[in-house]
Structures are given as structure tokens and as C-alpha cells.
Amino acid sequence: MERIIEDVREDLSRRIAVAAHRLADLTLAEDPAYAALLGRAELRERIHHNLRQAVEGLVRGSRGLPVDLADARATGTLRAEQGLPLASLLHTYRRGGRLLWQTLTETVAAHDRAALPRLLPSATLLWDVLDQMTDAVTDSYRRTEAARTDLDRERRAALLDILLDGAAATDGPAASEAAAQLGLPERGRFAVVVVAGTGAAGSTSERAGTPGSAPRVLWRIRADGECGLVELGHHPLESVRELLAPLGARAGVSPVVGAPAELAGARRLAALALRTAPGSGGPRTALLDEGLPAALVAAQGELAARLRQVVLGPVLALPAEDRRTLLTTLGTWLTCQGSTTYAAQRLYCHRNTVSNRLRRLEQLTGRSLADPRHVVELALAHAAVYQLAAADPATPPCPPTPAGTARRSPRPPG
Template sequence: MERIIEEIREDLSRRIAVAADRLADRTLTEDPVYAALLGRAELRERIHHHLRQAVEGLVRSSRGLPVELADARAVGELRARQGLPLASLLRTYRRGGRLLWQSLTEAVTAHDRAALPRLLPGATALWDVLDQMTDAVSEAYRRTEAAHGDRDRERRSALLDVLFDGTDGTDGTDGTDGPSAAAAEAAAAQLGLPERGRFAVVVLASDGSPAPAGPPAGPGGAASAPRVLWRIRADGEIALIELGHHPLESVRELLAPLGVRAGVSPVVGAPAELARAHRLAALALRTAPDSEGPRTALLDERLPAALVAAEAELAARLRQVVLGPVLALPAEDRRTLLTTLGTWLACQGSTTYAAQRLYCHRNTVSNRLRRLEQLTGRSLSDPRHVVELALAHSAVLQRGTEQAATRPAAPDPRVSPTPAGRARRSPRRPA
């Protein structure tokens, strides 16, 4: 093979130059991405160089030497950094290989048609060389793309941290032109978020299960769903949701397939307000006890419970002052009375509906509530006392969730007790 190539080298060089011209013109005509990245002269030179490298690789292969692949790797890295699709790059390489074989056969035919049979064994060697070069290009491209993707993910995480952990303009700035506001606006711009819009923050409960990849698209498909940017940390998961025209309540449907507890902030209108929204979302999550199972808690719908969650010292005092005698009962009695109170409150003070939900007689509920009144000294007919009992009950539930978070997980994390004491399966798929 080396001897044949030496015999036709001059003619082959001319034909390769023509092939490079043809392939450059075809590539620029058919592939707009290439046309946007490279001018004709540069592309033609790269193709010409690739074809010459392939010929030299064929010669080296015939001598038992390894093919030089450094240039192919450099091209793969360069094109990945430029953002050229790998499919476009490989298509040009494949077309170049076919043109090279055509140029070889034409040059040999012009030199000595009788020598064509001597060229055929070189076909396998040529395609092996081209395969090695293509593999080197692909490997370098993918390696560079992966590294670039890692950097992009790290960069996005850092930008989200600026938004979630920064200040909200209440520390002496006016929220619009202070250093923290400027940093938030810069981070938002790099994330492609508008300066003004409708944003919310979601905080998921950390229950030791594998982190979700993010919520699925909404009912209208990915194009109509709110944009969601996830930040996964060691202590939990946070999402920034760009709501657009969607109502805040749509977040429930968005998160439902995840089967986890979540807290949702109120809507905010600017990136500088997202740090405050993050804190409020975390507060909303604390109002959704484990006993209620997977639930999306919107802060504005749970403000009384949020007040309790925001003041740990006062919540502890509230538990003791209002429900201290109940908490001092044996575990079974305590659980029964607290469950009955919680169910009665959830049923808007209806003893009948509470009895249906608890699967017991109405008189049984009435007797439990009277005992609760006697123990606490509060009357369920006094609105002020009902408020105290409701807040104290919320404080008890939140305290139970905090204690559960510090205990080892149960053997089967998919099973959780309901207020009525029955077992219910979580919709989250087992890990």
C-alpha cells in the first residue's frame, strides 16, 4: 500500500484538494450550524488537513506503526467547546472518508488501471484508520462536553445559592440597588430569569430517599409548564419556580408525583426577594407534619401554623400551657385525644363529620372532646379557646415532626400512621 501511494502521491494530493473544496461547499450549504461557526477557508483547510492525515495514517499502518491521533483529539475538543453538534462533526468525517477512497481509486486508475486490484486490500486498512480517527474525535468531544456540563451545573448551583442564600434588601438597602440586590439580579440574568416576574420557592422534606430529578411536566406538556430550577444539597432540595401566568396553586399538581412533603413560598416579583421566599418556603414545610403524609403546604394557607413554627420558644410554651395536662397522659390516651382534636378542627368543628372520619360513634367524639375541655380548662364553644387549642395542637404536631427527623428511619419508610391510627401507603415508589 505504501508503494502505491508513493507512486500516485502527487496526483492524489491534487485530488484531495479538490475533494476538500467540494466537501467544504456541501457542508456549509447543508449544515447551518457549521456555517455559523466557520468560514469556508477555515473549514476547507481543516477538511484538507484531515484527509492528508488519513493518508499518512494509512502509510503508517502499512509500516506497522500506530496512527497519529493527537490532531483528531484536538479537533474533537475544539468543536465541543464551540458547541458544534457531534452529529455534524461525524457526518463531515464520514463524507471525508468516502471522498478519500474515491480520490484514491481515481488516482490509481489514472496511474495504472491494472494496479487497481493491488489497492483493494488497502480498503480495510483505510477504513480502520478512519475509524480510529473518528473514535478519537468522538471520545475527545464527549470528554470535553462532559467536563463543560459539570462546570455548567456547578455554575448554576452557585448562582442559585446566591438567590436562595443572599439577603432580600431588608438589611439597610432598599432591595433594588444594594449590593445583595445587584448580585441577585446578576445571578438571575445568568440563569435566564427576567428582572420582574412571578417566582416561588419550594423546599422538599429530606426523608433519606433518593433525590428526585425534578417534577414532571404539567398537564399541558413541558412547553406550558412553569420553569423549574432545582438545587440539590446535602441537607435537602430546593426549587425555584418561574410561574409565568400559572397560579401558585398549580405547584401542587407539579409536585404531586414526587410523593413528598413540600413547603411553598408566596409569590415574589423580583430575584432579590428569592432569599426571603426560601426562608418562607422552609417555614411552610414545617407546618406540614409527617403524620399528614405527602403534602404540599402553601404558606399563605397555613399562616397560623407558620406563626407557631417561626417561634420555637413560644411554641414550646404554648404546648405546655394549653395542652400540658393532655401531654402528661399515658401514650394511648394522649394519642386518642390529640387525634380527636385534630380531626374535629379539620372538620370545621363538626362532631358528626369527625366521627365519620375517625370511624367511631358521634357520642364517642363528644365524650373525648368534653374530657379534653376538662383537662385543658378550655371550652370548644369559645372562639378564643379554640384558637389556643388549634395553635397548641399545631405546635404538638410540629414538635413530633422535629423529633421524628432526628430518629432513625423505620424499617419500611413507605408506611406512615394516619391521624386515625391506620396505615397508609405513600405514593412515592420504593427506592
């Protein structure tokens, strides 16, 4: 093989140069990715160099020497950094291999057609050389691409932190600049989601359905759970609940804000909303504005503890079964907007049973359910007991208010 190539080297070099011209023109005409990245002269020179490298690899292989793959690896790294699709790069490499074999056989035939049979066994060696070059290009490309992906992920996380924490480094971008780099508008409709635990929603990946079918969400894993920056667009805030439902995790959702600079405050409100989300039964996603009284209790831990003791202390001192019965009845009655009839239906008991339980609760607490101020105190104290039980499994349980949409009583509660 080496002798054959040496005999035709000058003519082969000339023909390879012509082949490089043809392949460069064909590539630029058929592949927009290459056309957008390289000029004709640069691409032709690169192809010409690769073809010569393949010929030298064939010669080295015939001597039992390893193929020099440094240029192939450098090419893979460079094209990955430039953003050329790997499919485009490999297609040109494979096409170049076929063109090289065609050029080699034509050159040998023109020099000495009788030498062609001696060339054929070299086909396997040539394809082995080309496979090694292609593998080197692919491996280098993927390594570089993976490193770029990791870097992009870290950069994206840092930008999200600027928005969600509201404190940029002195030499880092401001909130507006961070938002722009994440593709967020200066003004819009945004919200923040905080999900309990990690691994439920993903990392900093962007998740959305078909364009326009769901809000865009940028996820970020944080020490207090996963955060999602939601670009609502025209979608209502309630659509976030549907988006989170498949995760099956407790979550809190902030109110809508209009600018990236307000997202840090929104994150704090979402974390507060999470503390009001039920641990089980019914929707597990809490929208802050749907539970402001419970959020108020969650935000004031010391006062909440005092509220539990002052308002419901006598009830909490009862045996577990009595305590559970009265607290469940109170929560159900509140959910049913003060209707003992609907509360009885929910609790599967007689209306008089509900009335008797509520009367006993009034006696224990010294508060009347006919007094709106007392009802507010009882409702807030009930929320405080539930939140304590949800946060501390060792605390005697207080069942959550039964799920479902409350129905308004057609007559005054009795």
C-alpha cells in the same frame, strides 16, 4: 501500498485539494451548524488537512506504525468548545473517508489501471485508520463536553445560591444579574420549594413538562434538603403541589414573590412551610399561606414548647391511649370547623362520643370550645404537639389531623 502512494503522491495531493473544496461546499450547503460556525476557506483547509492526515495514517499503518491521532483529538476538543453538534462532525468525517477512497482509486487508475488490484487490500487498512481518527475525535469531543457540562452545572448552582441565599460575593453578580443568566425575568411570579431529604427531586436540573403545561423549576441540592426555584408564569401556586406529588416526599412551598431579589426570603418561608407538612396521610406538600398558624408555631420553637405545656400539659400527661384519643378528636373537630356531627363521621363513632371527649378535654385544659380565644390556643397547641412528634420520633405520637376537605356544618357546632 506505500510504493503505490509514492508513485501517485503529486497527483493525489492535487486531487485531494479539489476533493476538499467539494466537500467543504457540500457541507456548508447541507449543514446549518457548520455554516453558522465556519467560513468556506477555514472549513476547506481543515478538511484538506484531515484528508492528508488520513493518507499519512495509511502509509504508517502499512509500515506497522501507530496512527498519529493528535490532530483528531485537537479537532474534537475544538468543535466541542465551539458547540458544533457531534453528529455534524462525525458525518463530515465519514463523508471525507468515502471521498478519500474514491479519490485514491481514481488517482491510481489514472496513473496505472493495472495497479488497482494491488490497491484493494488496502481498503481494510484505510477504514481502520479512519475508524481510529473518528474514535479519537468522538472521545475528545465527549470528554470536553462532559467537562463543560460539569462547569455549567457548577456555575448554575452558584447562580441559584445567590438567589436562594440572598448574599452575593463582592466580586460576583447581583441577584438581578444572576437571574438574567439563568433566563429568569426581572419581574414575574416566582416561588420556592424545599423538599425534605435529597435525591427526591433531582440536582440543579431544570424540570418541566410540555412547554406551557407546567411551571419551570430549577433544582438545587442543599444541606437542608432540595430547593426548587419555581417560575410560575401564569400557573397558580397550587399547581406546584401537583408538580411535587409524584416525588412522594414532604415539601414546603413559599408564597408567590414578584422579583428575584425576594427569593431568599421566599426560601426561608418555604423551609418554614416544610416544618408544617404532614409526615403521612393526605397531601405531603404544605403551602405556607394555607397553614400560617402552624407556621407561626414552627417559627417560635421556645414559645411552642411553652404553649404545649401550658395549654395541653394535662392531656399530654395522660396514658398513651387516652392522650391519642383526645388529641385525635380535637384535631378532627378543628378540621371539621367545630361540627361534632362531621367529626363523628370521620372518627367512625357516635356524635355523643365526640361531645363527651371534647367535654373531658375542656375539663382537663380549663378552656372552653365555645370561647374563640380558647379555641385559638387549643389549635395552636395541637399544632405544636404534632410538629414536635413529627420532628422527634422519640416523642409520644400525636396523630395528624385526618386528611380531606372540611365540610361546614349546616348548623352551629354542638
